[in-house]
Amino acid sequence: GLSLHSAADGLAIGSAAAGTSEAVTAAVALAVLIHKVPAAFSLGVFSMHEREDRNDSIRDVVLFSIATPLMIVVSFYALEGLDEHMIALAMLFSGGTFLYVAAVDTLPDIHNPETGREAMINVLMGVIIMVVILFGADAAGLIEHGH
Incomplete structure (x- = not known):
């Protein structure tokens, strides 16, 4: 789950970088970086608590950590040179995944x-x-x- 979310982080940064606005790329990258540290810390602590094997915990954190940079590279090269509308759709998709994660986490508490x-x-x-x-x-x- 978190590795897919981390991949969506990479899609957001990669698609922003494929666009023409350096300000948008910087804002998206900063937003991802701000929440990446607590997310990685939470994953590490949770995984160490729940997993019986330390190697499984390390694997969880490594997968989480490589998903974002990998998707930055993949999405940048896949979207580079495409129409701005296609890049915007990729950014909208990644934004939608963030809204989904937030809603799934928050709605049970609200109800x-x-x-x-x-x-x-x-x-x-x-x-x-x-x-x-x-x-x-x-x-x-x-x-x-x-x-």
Whole structure:
């Protein structure tokens, strides 16, 4: 599961790199890197706790770690030179996988009568924080507009 998610990270970076905007590539790469460290740490800790064989845990982390760079290279060369619409579709697909993972992880908590209110507040706060960051970055001229 996490290796597929990690491959989607690589697709996001590779498709952004195949496009023409260095700012988009940098933003996507930064977003992936920010969440990659805690995800790798969580996987390592969880795997060491759940697996009986340490080698299986190491294999899990190695597969997780190589999936992103491998997919960066594959998707970049597969998409390089293609129409911007095809590159945009690849980025949309990778973004959709992130939304799916977030929804699968969050929805059970939201629908639980005991945790639903707190989970919904956490989701809304995350959305509000991201909107504030994006508007702030736009106001500071850090976001490139293509029109």
